[in-house]
Amino acid sequence: MDYQFKTIEKKWQRFWASNQTFKVNNTSDKPKYYVLDMFPYPSGAGLHVGHPLGYIASDVFSRYKRLRGYNVLHPMGYDSFGLPAEQYAIQTGQHPAITTERNINRYREQLDNIGFSFDWSREIRTSDPSYYKWTQWIFMQLFNSFYNTASDKAEPIDTLIHVFEKEGSAGVRAVCDEDVLTFSADQWRHFSEQEKAAELLKYRLAYLKESTVNWCPALGTVLANDEVKDGVSERGGYPVIQKKMMQWSMRITAYAERLLQGLDTVDWPEPLVEMQRNWIGKSIGASVKFTLAGMDDQSIEVFTTRVDTIYGVSFLVLAPEHELVPHITTDEQRGHVDNYIEQTKKKSERDRMADARSVTGAFTGSYAVHPLTGKQIPVWIADYVLAGYGTGAVMGVPSGDQRDYLFAKHFQLPILKILDTQAIEEEADSRKEGVYINSELINGLSYQEAVPKLIAVLEERGIGKAKVNYRMRDAIFGRQRYWGEPVPVYFKDGLPHLIKEEELPLLLPEVDKYLPTESGEPPLGRAVDWKYQGSYEYELSTMPGWAGSSWYWYRYMDAHNSAHFASEEAINYWQAVDLYIGGSEHATGHLLYSRFWNKFLKDIGKVQEEEPFKKLINQGMIQGRSNFVYRLLDENGVGTNTFVSFGLKDQYRTIALHVDVNIVNNDVLNLDKFKASRPEYAQAEFILEEGKYVCGHEVEKMSKSKFNVVNPDDIIEQYGADTLRMYEMFLGPLEQSKPWNTNGIEGVHKFLRKFWRLFHDASGNFSVSDAAATKAELKSLHKIIRKVEDDIERFSFNTSVSSFMICVNELTDLKCNKRAVLQDLVIVLSPYAPHICEELWSLLGNEAGTLSYTAYPTFNPEYLVEDEFEYPISFNGKMRLKINMSLSLDVKDIEQEVLANEDVQRYLDGKTPKKVIVVKGKIVNVVV
């Protein structure tokens, strides 16, 4: 029998499913290993060939780990709340739950075709009430917690109340809003319940706050910073504006330092770690207060990383949105200032970036007093100062900062030299070399000496202090959408209250339409009679997309637990994800939020690990490879029905059109399929080269509109799942982005057929011999045993595939059909090509299904020991010939033998070598 991949693959996929081969227990004598894929959002388009790349890699790894004796948790599920389903619902009126269910079924079918070893009994869906019950539960814990900076962890809000009752606000060290009140214990006790609740909200980790948000009118919702790219929404590309709204937020900034520190403890790709560091954006410096001249009770606080340049300050700049601006603008300047603010508002974020180099600003007319010199310095506003960063105000030091320099030049403000080595004729000089001049207290000191001295003085006088600033902002947690988790909160007297824990889950109510209400409330406002205890308004916004994905790896540990999000035993057993594979597009969203929730869950004693994902790998993006045909244009530039082959197109006037890559093979167009593809092409004519129509090609994003989408189902239909799996791995290094090109898949398919033939005689009958293996056969086998071991441990899957080919080529040449060799080879190949290996494993007489849990063969280095080596002999580093010599020869013998060699003498041409370098077992280099 020939290699019948279709029958074999269906057979084993059914076998695995009905025998629950990959179901895993939460108890085992074996060591545990947790391999996780970033779960997909089930979109309507289904999977294309790029999606499974990471899943295949993680599956190979999981199967390998099982063979190495690990108890492997390898689950899959769906991130099934999200915008596309809702947009579709708005257009069609179909409930998102229905389309989501349909998409999930489609995904599952496609995933099953590839032969993954997922434990499907643990499948989760974030939109399932039994799942989002626990997302809501975690929200409640966040609401009931505050961040105690003294203990450096989250603690119950009751602890805070207790402190307020005993010591008032003075005893508290917590991360909180800026506008918290100062009160004594006595005052606290006299607060009304209302006042207390309002004050506590300023401390909770999940809190309501009036904040400026990214409002997307087209989507009718708020977006997080990482969901906005270049001033438009990441999904859909709609304009985003700034708007003030009452919003749920997550106090992720409380964890900024721990999120930063944790990065040193994880094994993640450097670029990704770097992105998170930048996102957190820690900068160490000082805050300094500048009192306003003539207004002793008003001061401007600035943040600076170069407090040493304080004597070089010649102006202050506020963000146009800064709250002091209206107060300090003098009447004479008000026109200018208002005008400038108006202009800034009109500029979109895009414009502001576009003319980043032009200098603009307006003088407020007010002056601040330099805290050390007492000199008056003008206060300006300019849009290069951002309201959202630091204090929204900077001290202008033109000698040390290029933007300040340009600003000072433009508005003719003084530029003061403050270091003796500073060169400021052309531009600012930010170096810290030399000693300070014109700087009273620190004159003659170096940078290292000046900073501590200044900080000490500022602190002593109460005008400044050392400060660490983070770029990261608290995360907005509300979306004015339907298809998300309802927030388990109702409002009483305008203040939020949690529903009771036993009332979870708070189910998503039915609505008549998935649009905002006439009064502009979110879709949930349409739900009829949806009130807590029949009378209190529920929160009408839902949670953002990242809520459900910020803890899902714990649910897999114990997916059906109805009493806890996962049992303590399960969490203690599985602990954290050992290997996480997914795309780098989640670098600052999902991966940051997940780490945040994980740290919180640890603080409240629910989980063990500070970091949830020990090792992380980013699979590269699979890009599309588009094909083009070239339509001939007539003299008027109108398209004809004639198409010119790629090599001839420059001789004609043509226009390039995308053509479906599925009717192109190795860039050669299938003419019949092309004619059949569209009615207008039925009569198409072609100008061919060498009888063929050759298409042009280009690498682009894989998308329907570019006709370059390749569906894994089609590949599987033609070549089988094992071929698809191996080919995806063969394409190149996992982490590298690369275009999908079906050219070349034949090679992998041929390899599998060749592998199959090792076990079969010329007439296709299964035939293996029990004879003892020869030295050459064992060498081949043990080479691959070691190679695959090495490769998988360093995630170099592509090189394994090549090595398998080499091995099978060698065994074919040796005409090897020995069980002693082939049985082990089946085990080694099985993580990559599980179906064919299961079939051969059972043909070899092994019990069906035991392959997945058998032991990986032990590598024996003895089989690789050689007693001879063919030494490459190079002259001045250039390899010229090879000489076979015994490996027992020592360096001297080798040198002698090499120099005695006739060919070597010929190369030397009578000259005496200057030196002969011999590296035993490697190379000989003759220096002439």
Next chain:
RNA sequence: GCUGAAGUGGUGGAACUGGUAGACACGCAGGACUUAAAAUCCUGUUCGCCCAAAAGCGAGUGCGGGUUCGAUUCCCGCCUUCAGUACCA
């Protein structure tokens, strides 16, 4: 601008700690089998020069330098591509 990754045949890529550059495939060319095709198998395939052929010679891992007996690998400078980020004080 800054940060990170990467530049190797016609194509995907290999060379793991400085030691035979181009493994393994695709494609292409030629051949065997076949009435024919498919499938399969064999041979060749970095480029240039030389040759009937065997062989030989020269160049060669983005570009220019350096270290070294020896560099795709290490160092310095530059160029290009991709990704992230963007007035961060």
